[in-house]
Amino acid sequence: MSEFPDSARPPRRTTPVTGLRHQLAELRGPDHQPRPLDARALAALAANPGCDRRALLDGAGVDKARLADALGSPAAFGQSQFALARGNVFEARVKADGGSQLLRLVHAHVDGSAIEPAPEYVRAPDLSAIGPEGRTARTALALREAVESPGTWTFLDHPMLALDVAGSPAFLEPDAVVVHPDGSWTVVEIKSFPMIDGAADAAKVGAAARQAAVYVLALEEVAARLPDTGVKVRDRVVLVCPKDFSNLPAASAVDVRKQLSVTRRQLRRLTRIESIAAQLPPGTVLDPDRPAAELTAAVESVPATYAPECLAACELAFHCRDRSRQEGAVTSLGRALRAELGGLTTVDAVLAAAHGETGDPEDPTVAALRRAAALRAEALDLAEPSKGAAL
Ligand code: SF4
Structure with a gap:
């Protein structure tokens, strides 16, 4: 008989866990115990609920600090x-x-x-x-x-x-x-x-x-x-x-x-781990002991939503920031700006719209960008005619 009454037991899961637990253990690597989530991590997780990558890594109990080290972008926060x-x-x-x-x-x-x-x-x-x-x-x-x-x-x-x-x-x-x-x-x-x-x-x-x-x-x-x-x-x-x-x-x-x-x-809004894990290519492993190139590909196979706030809350922030910058994603400039830009998700798309190369002039975002570009050109012309002309 159990030492504890039913009301004292941890909550029963309503999802079929055996398969999922096995899959998460495979993802983490067979030699690693799951790293437990603490309230600090949960508060940070809740601060970026749209990030599948963090939800999966935390759900699988992957040591994100070791993973960041293995990816060549070590984390730079935590208490001394x-x-x-x-x-x-x-x-x-x-x-x-x-x-x-x-x-x-x-x-x-x-x-x-x-x-x-x-x-x-x-x-x-x-x-x-x-x-x-x-x-x-x-x-x-x-x-x-x-x-x-x-x-x-x-x-x-x-x-x-x-x-x-x-x-x-x-x-x-x-x-x-x-x-x-x-x-x-x-x-x-x-x-x-x-x-x-x-x-x-x-x-x-x-x-x-x-x-x-x-x-x-x-x-x-x-x-x-x-x-x-x-x-x-x-x-x-x-x-x-x-x-x-x-x-x-x-x-x-x-x-x-x-x-x-x-x-x-x-x-409540966090994407359930089962559905994220189901999208992964077969054989994906996030074990920090694997070679860097293999690990990078595995990490990149899970979608991320980088924002500058990640720098204070997630061990993978430097890795995700580099990728976000390489892709020219506007989220690396901040969530507020991302929200202002609507469907324009990359810096190239924003510049093309601002210079009149793409975009509907009736779209308020495109109109605002063109107006801003015109004002900038005018200001540069006034301040430094030769530079303004070159631009
Ligand atoms: S740093 Fe990367 S993995 Fe961590 S929350 Fe931000 S986007 Fe997600």
């Missing part, structure tokens, strides 16, 4: 070892004493009317289990038990949650989840960037909020499997950062309703 170590020290400090300090911050910032988290009202269950599926089931069981023990606070340190993404399960590990005395759940994110005078860098807070929203979505899936409890996942998360460059923690409540609706919509 020093920053990681500093973040780990700060997180351990915040969670010391069975999470009592962290619970006091949650109490103060989002649930001040509840009983104080005095030690006799605090539980911190052991969440250890074998493998991500086992840890997910253990977390779900701990959440259920916490909901069934009202009037106490429960601190879950590094719980494991599962979220179905484009037909493939992603296992996610928030820094902490707190169950309040009323049974509701709050996600806690611990970051190493400073909060100065109660405010942190807006861009970093935004990225943390997008990441936390992914955890809230995964918790909502757990809550949906406990319909008899009426449990609520709070849409205000607690962000904990070092206070004014010190090692002391400061916290703030962050409303993630907007990030939740955006991420929910983007994840």
